[in-house]
Amino acid sequence: MTVQQPTAEDMQERAIIDRSARFPVMFFFTSAAAWLFVGTLLGLFSSLKLSQPGLGDSFGIFGYGRIYPAHTIAMVYGWAMQAGIGVLIWLMARLTRNPVRRGLAILVAGHVWNAAVAVSIICVIIAKGRSIPWLDFPGWLWPLFAFSYALMVIWVIPMFHSRKGGPVYISEKFIVGAVIWFPWIFLTANFLIGAETAPVLSAGVDAWYISNLITFWMAPLTLAVAYYIVPKIAGRPLYSYTLASISFWVLAVLAGWTGFSRYMGGPFPSWMPAISGACSILLLLAIIAAVANIGVTLKGCSKVWELSPSLRFTVFGVLMLAVYALLAAASSTFLIGGPLQFTPFSAGLDTLAVYGFFSMSLFGAIYFIVPRITGAEWPSGRRIRRHFWFSAYGIISLIVLMLVGGIAHGGGMAVWNRPFSTLFSISTAYSTGLCVVWAMISFSNFWFMHQLGMMFIGKGRKSGGPTLIHGEPGAAVGAKEAAGITS
């Protein structure tokens, strides 16, 4: 990660790597974007169903208890996992200077993964779900996910081992961490829950799995993207490599302890939620250090922020990571988390992780990667702008709603003699707002999917500089140099 101009040899090497990554990475991006659109529509429908419970209640398939988990599966396994895998394959190839090998195996496994996601969603909708949050699919499906995951990302480890060039860059550490931690938590959760021997701890393991999927897959990939994109686009080295490395190890040590605070006051030995809560709070140290590091690196780059879609999405995602970490830490204390437990706040926090910080950073990476592997520029800056603002407004509204809705609902629950059914008016207000949020996010992702589809079928812009958020495409030649964007 230097600011020196690349030599002709470097450029040729990059071109070879980009070409080798093209088919697997584009496959993951386009299928992830399609699932994201499905997931946001299911999110819209589930909140509609929550505000109008009578809607289609003669049909079981429209039940909120089926649509909501279907939405989660589409968002987590359809979108978040696949987008993450696409981004990490390309980043790893570029950072280790190795072309992507075994493209065919990756593609085949990718199809298996997509089939597993589709079957999971169908099973949940036709009442074959298990009601284990984030693991709602029937038990026999998890080996399929595990198997195809292994075939998709195992190549990253030899790639890392045979890396060329200087010292290990921080993004590589985060990627290797995420690649190893995900199967570990996924297999642990499915084996233990599938054993059906300790019902209460199985529920705890599920909470731990959700939290770890966020802190060991979404957060590391968000930071890997940010540590790559920000110095690259700002055209200057990362402010402090040491700080980045320390925050990596702090995250690695602490994140595995989180999760049980979701069920604080539950039927667990009380040290378990306590240690989870304490580690969620300490985790703030790692996140704040990382966010500050990125912030200082970007100091005085407001011009680039205005122009570069990659930078804008990534930095917004990093800010949302800080917000998420802060809210998660606050909600793991009895003072704040007790009244907010089981309210829209706790559910909103999961959505904030998936759509708020992870997706936004990954959008940044996708806007950066796709022109390089397809050899064409994004068709329209206006549509990118639309994608950004509708997503950003959606996420900010979600934060406001989950805070207000959570406090109102939690406050209502705290009045012990208030009949529970009267609390429903509060959740109606929240879920009506949530409909608007999901409508905005669906709209923004329609344009994302549309743009990505155009790039996929080769309808990208063939000439000129990169597509910037402001200014007409094509007119942007020269702005590239002005903004200091290097490819």
Added chain:
Amino acid sequence: MNSNGTWKFLGGLGVVFALPWLVLIVIPFLSMSSTAPVAYVEADEVEGGLTAYPDRSTLRYGASDFGADVYASEGCVYCHTQMVRPTYAGPDMWRQGWGGREADGLARETRPEDYLGEKFAFLGYQRIGPDLSNVGYRVANREEMHQHLRDPKSVIRDGSDNRDSGMPAYKHLYKLDTMTNKLVPTDRAEALVDYLMSRRKDAKIPASLVGK
């Protein structure tokens, strides 16, 4: 094999994660897997001749096991919890009927042993509806439970109506009998009612477990 630190790094990742994995997940899981019903000592035995904790009548058998699958597949978990918190975490114990039989002095928060015999403890995700840990005590009989599933807003309990309820009607669990022109429960509805009526997590705790 070049020694560029790959294995050292991977080993480091493994070690830092192995600690929480073992201490927080695997060891507690294995130790809680052996939770067997606890015998009452003769002197503690309560009226009705309970011999083990939890009360055997609350364990899932037969149709109730199928009922748990219906509960899961309809996603009841996304609106209802089955976890009564102690007062330091929330006012659950103050809500009428949530902690079990208040009149008999048996109301209490839920404990790990209460979920014995289930495949997965449905602690819940959100509380859009009330907690169901002890719903078996709050609902008078099976017919009332069926009515609550068929048409939640029509239920009148303890003199107060349920008009504000946000619960959808689970009409698809009932089928129209053309002979009598009435909605009759399907097998799934009967199983779900079995399961719900068995939700009683307030068995008396043996002295040997008090304070644990």
